[in-house]
Amino acid sequence: MRFLLINGPNLNTLGKRQPHIYGTLTLKEIEARVAERAAERRVEVRSFQSNHEGALIDFIQAEAEEAQGIIINPGALTHYSLALRDALEDCGLPFIEVHLSDIHAREPFRRHSVMADIAAGQISGQGWEGYLRALDALAALVKEEGRE
Numbered sequence: 001m002r003f004l005l006i007n008g009p010n011l012n013t014l015g016k017r018q019p020h021i022y023g024t025l026t027l028k029e030i031e032a033r034v035a036e037r038a039a040e041r042r043v044e045v046r047s048f049q050s051n052h053e054g055a056l057i058d059f060i061q062a063e064a065e066e067a068q069g070i071i072i073n074p075g076a077l078t079h080y081s082l083a084l085r086d087a088l089e090d091c092g093l094p095f096i097e098v099h100l101s102d103i104h105a106r107e108p109f110r111r112h113s114v115m116a117d118i119a120a121g122q123i124s125g126q127g128w129e130g131y132l133r134a135l136d137a138l139a140a141l142v143k144e145e146g147r148e
């Protein structure tokens with residue numbers, strides 16, 4: 001089973017970006033922890049981060065065919081990128097949306113996700129562990145649906 005782990009704009013600065021909101025781990029550290037958990041579940045993970053909407057879409061289009069699910073933190077694109085939403089919908093893979101912070105308890109503009117309604121789930125406000133929970137949930141879902 002292979003999952004794509006995708007992080008959007010500004011998540012490359014995790015560790016030093018508003019640590020009181022996003023935590024102290026770097027993205028590399030989070031990716032390593034996800035890879036570790038994935039190995040235990042015999043899941044292969046392809047990680048990708050970009051600050052560019054189009055690059056994220058290109059990655060999904062290039063990789064989706066060989067993958068079974070997507071874990072994605074779209075960053076601020078969550079709140080307005082219909083192009084990213086379309087790419088996620090079009091690729092046909094189940095995806096789980098992850099947010100380190102609780103987007104429902106912050107500024108009003110962060111409360112709405114333009115992709116949550118087509119996601120298999122949304123995990124928000126659980127810090128880096130949210131990525132692990134997304135991995136577990138997605139692995140269970142893909143197995144349940146016999147899509148391995």
Ligand code: DQA
Nearest residue numbers: 010073075076099100101110
């Ligand atoms: C975020 C929340 C978004 O509103 C924000 O723009 C981010 C990170 C989170 O992980 O909490 O870049 O997705």
